Amino acid sequence: MANRPREIDTLIDMMARLPGLGPRSARRAVLHLVKKRAVLLLPLAEAMQRVAATVRECPRCGNIATAEICEICADPDRATGELCVVEDVSDLWAMERGGAFKGRYHVLGGTLSALDSIGPEELRIPDLSARVREEGITEVILALNATVDGQTTAHYIADELSGTGVRLTSLAQGVPIGGELDYLDDGTISAALKARKGF
Amino acid sequence: MANRPREIDTLIDMMARLPGLGPRSARRAVLHLVKKRAVLLLPLAEAMQRVAATVRECPRCGNIATAEICEICADPDRATGELCVVEDVSDLWAMERGGAFKGRYHVLGGTLSALDSIGPEELRIPDLSARVREEGITEVILALNATVDGQTTAHYIADELSGTGVRLTSLAQGVPIGGELDYLDDGTISAALKARKGF
Structure with a gap:
């Protein structure tokens, strides 16, 4: 102006x-x-x-770090054999706020996307198989967003890791804590019904 | 975290x-x-x-400036004899975006407020009478917000300047351009009706 x-x-x-x-x-x-x-x-x-x-990127997991490797990768208590795959550092922070996960992370840096021509090489997917073999990982938790791109990426990674014998899991889908059914989308209600459990 | x-x-x-x-x-x-x-x-x-x-405050008008005085005070073309009193620099910017005002400004830096113990000395009100006398101001436009504090301040300034013989005006109140009556508050509709004009 x-x-x-x-x-x-x-x-x-x-x-x-x-x-x-x-x-x-x-x-x-x-x-x-x-x-x-x-x-x-x-x-x-x-x-x-x-x-x-x-601040720099942790070369091992993609988290942001100030040291050679990030605090989570440097913490021996977090070598639980569980590896949580997330799209972005913001998802890692969200998981940490939850406080329930005690293992390590693998930050992809995005999702596969044909439209934006983002293939596995643009993400941290090739490193993932190597980590699973080298770090004695027993379970890979695919904590990707419940979007089309997120789920496409999850399926691709599941295919990639199918030969390693590692256990593959994903986050449960259902009604959020404190959520009201009336405000939930139909897909979530269907998923919550399918995954219903004994009371 | x-x-x-x-x-x-x-x-x-x-x-x-x-x-x-x-x-x-x-x-x-x-x-x-x-x-x-x-x-x-x-x-x-x-x-x-x-x-x-x-960036510093213009000692004459309270606008933000990088030079000794701000660009508007330094521009001889803006010595029109009209002085527009606004609460804050953001209001000055809003007036300038409108582009209709060609005079100079006086930025109060807030409104009178008994609750926050802001009196005339905390604002730029004492300087205003001096400017009106020294700069040959013929019209003071009180462009204060249409809030209780804004209007209280406008009345206080009008009292202060009543002895100087300067012409005092305020912004017209009415229906905003593009505004729909159904979405307007009752006070604005009443004000617009009272100030109705020939079509």
Whole structure:
């Protein structure tokens, strides 16, 4: 915009490229930052540069790490023989918030997608078979999203690993805890009915 | 969270303090930044530091500026004798997007509020009378928000300026362009009816 300092316009444009922020919320955020220069703007810029300088991808599992390998791969207590395959680091964080899984992860970095020409080589799929053999994995949990691409990827990985003899499982499908039937889609209700269990 | 690098947690906490972002969207934004380190994370950190180093408040009008005074105060074409009083820089930006106002601004930096103990001295109100006298202002347009605090502040300023002989106006109230009557609140419809004009 005319009559707005160029530095401010540049910052607004960049903030608007973050997921969840549009031009309007980017303007609000930048104005907030300018008003909180000492307590938010400068510390945020420093935190970003520290992340840029220290954070890298764990070469073993694809998680983000600050050391040679990530904290989960480095923790001997997590060598349970269980390996949880997720699409993205955000899914790994979601699993960790759940707190129920005590094994290690394998972050694919996406899903197979013919449309975006993402094949197994673009993901971390070739490494997976090697990990299963080398790390004494007994169970691979396919915790991929319940989308078409996610399930296609899960089936591809199941095929790839079928010769290794490893146990393959996936997350249960059903009614979310606290979920109301009236708000659930038909597919979830059907899946929950099929997988019904003794009370 | 355990098993997440401390640097990442710090950045997520700071991002979550921006207006419009919560913990969940802050996590998404940070993960996006980590993936776009070269094209977004580093340039964003630099843009923030540049803003922190260069952007300041215009001592005359309260707009944000990079020079001694802001671009609008420095532009001789905008010495029209009209002065538009707004609450915040975001309102100044909104007026400028409208593009209809050719004069200068006076940014109060908030509204009078007994609850938050914000009096005239906390805002830029004492400076306003001085500007009206010294800059040959002929009309003061009170473009304050149509909230209780905004209108209280407008009345206070009108009282303050009553002795100067300057013309005082406020923005028209009525139906927004493209607005549907059915979605408007009763107060706006009443105001639009009272201010009806020949067709």
